[in-house]
Amino acid sequence: MGNLQTILxxxxxxxxxxxxxxxxxxxxxxxxxxxELDHLLHLATHLEQVLVSVAPSEAFVAELREQLIGGKxxxxxxxxxxxxxxxxxxxxxxxxxxVTVVTVAxxxxxxxxRHRRTIAEQPTAS
Amino acid sequence: MMDYTTLEDADLVRLAQxxxxxxxxxxxxxxxxxxxxxxxxxxNHDEAEDLTAKVFMRALKHIAxxxxxxxxxxxxxxxxxxxxxxxxxxxxGRRKIIPLEEFMNKGSRADMPETIAEEREEKExxxxxxxxxxxxxxxxxxxxxxxxxxxxxxxxxxDKTEGAVKSLYYRTLAFLRDDLxxxxxxxxx
Numbered sequence: 001m002g003n004l005q006t007i008l009x010x011x012x013x014x015x016x017x018x019x020x021x022x023x024x025x026x027x028x029x030x031x032x033x034x035x036e037l038d039h040l041l042h043l044a045t046h047l048e049q050v051l052v053s054v055a056p057s058e059a060f061v062a063e064l065r066e067q068l069i070g071g072k073x074x075x076x077x078x079x080x081x082x083x084x085x086x087x088x089x090x091x092x093x094x095x096x097x098x099v100t101v102v103t104v105a106x107x108x109x110x111x112x113x114r115h116r117r118t119i120a121e122q123p124t125a126s
Numbered sequence: 127m128m129d130y131t132t133l134e135d136a137d138l139v140r141l142a143q144x145x146x147x148x149x150x151x152x153x154x155x156x157x158x159x160x161x162x163x164x165x166x167x168x169x170n171h172d173e174a175e176d177l178t179a180k181v182f183m184r185a186l187k188h189i190a191x192x193x194x195x196x197x198x199x200x201x202x203x204x205x206x207x208x209x210x211x212x213x214x215x216x217x218x219g220r221r222k223i224i225p226l227e228e229f230m231n232k233g234s235r236a237d238m239p240e241t242i243a244e245e246r247e248e249k250e251x252x253x254x255x256x257x258x259x260x261x262x263x264x265x266x267x268x269x270x271x272x273x274x275x276x277x278x279x280x281x282x283x284x285d286k287t288e289g290a291v292k293s294l295y296y297r298t299l300a301f302l303r304d305d306l307x308x309x310x311x312x313x314x315x
Contacts, residue, residue: 005296009277012295016274039307040299047302050249051256051271056161060175065153067179068186069146 004037011041015048135199143190153182156200160207162272167211167264169257177214181207201283204265212261255305263298270295 007029014020022041031037130138130151141148160181165174184206185192192202256267262284269275269283277291284291 005292008296008299009292012270013276015271036300039303040296043299043303043306046252047256047267047271050252051166051267053158053162053272054165055158056165056175056178060178061157064157064179064182065150068153068182069150 004040007031007037008040008044011044015044136194139189139192139194139199149186149189152185152199156203157182159200159273160203163204163207163265163268164211166256166268166272167261168214169253173214177207177210180210184210197285198282201285204269204283208261208265251306252302255302258305259298259301263294263301266291266294266298 007025011020011022011025014024022045025031025041026038029037031041128141128147130141130148133141133148133151135152135155138148138152142152157178161174161178164177164181165171168174168177181203185203192199256264259267265284266280269280275283277288277295280286281288281291284294286294
């Protein structure tokens with residue numbers, strides 16, 4: 001089993017670097033067809049094809065960055081979309097010690113912009 | 127003006143406690159990684175954005191209290207993300223399968239060539255099987271395949287030794303294989 005783990009780890013590292021294929025390892029270690037290791041190598045190859053990096057939309061990344069360090073929003077008010085208007089009004093004065101106080105409008109803009117986002121702005125594979 | 131791009135995470139964390147631009151650099155480094163992790167754990171674009179935002183909001187809020195002590199900043203972020211995703215699943219009772227409708231190509235199956243439709247279904251079956259895994263094993267696969275992290279780096283995040291990660295990886299693959307080959311859902315080829 002230790003050898004299985006080592007070979008699988010070698011294949012995973014090789015996939016990440018693009019330096020080895022499953023067939024390379026089958027030859028190197030004389031892996032029998034239909035053996036457990038052969039099946040696991042096939043599965044690892046399949047996973048590598050399916051689990052690909054997906055980039056978030058540029059608009060989201062830029063918007064969140066602005067919210068975080070642009071000084072325009074209080075992190076507490078990021079929960080605006082889950083609060084009633086009365087709760088929002090009551091919460092405005094609380095804030096966090098040392099954190100810039102934000103406006104309700106900024107929070108509602110975040111809420112509205114996220115829900116207006118269309119299917120066209122889906123994340124693209126990277 | 128300081129060039130934050132050349133600084134190590136630990137230095138940026140120290141600066142970020144009084145300098146928002148330093149936190150911005152940390153954000154730029156990790157936003158896609160955190161988004162990817164959450165996207166695969168939830169299977170939903172909007173939820174991934176919401177939870178990613180919450181991760182960084184929480185990190186910003188608690189950055190002053192963060193103390194490395196052997197836990198890299200990236201590991202700290204992933205743990206925040208892991209906890210938020212766990213809460214999300216619990217709150218919504220979503221331990222069942224979530225189809226990745228957004229991930230797969232649009233269009234009805236009837237319009238697709240058969241091979242493409244079959245490949246799409248096979249991918250979805252595999253993704254569903256991944257999502258049936260316990261959270262730590264899902265996280266392992268996402269960190270290994272999507273983020274291309276080494277076993278040592280994964281170990282830092284999961285708080286496991288490199289050997290333990292290697293063993294967990296093997297057991298995870300074996301578990302997936304058993305789950306998928308019950309109905310011979312993965313054709314050999």
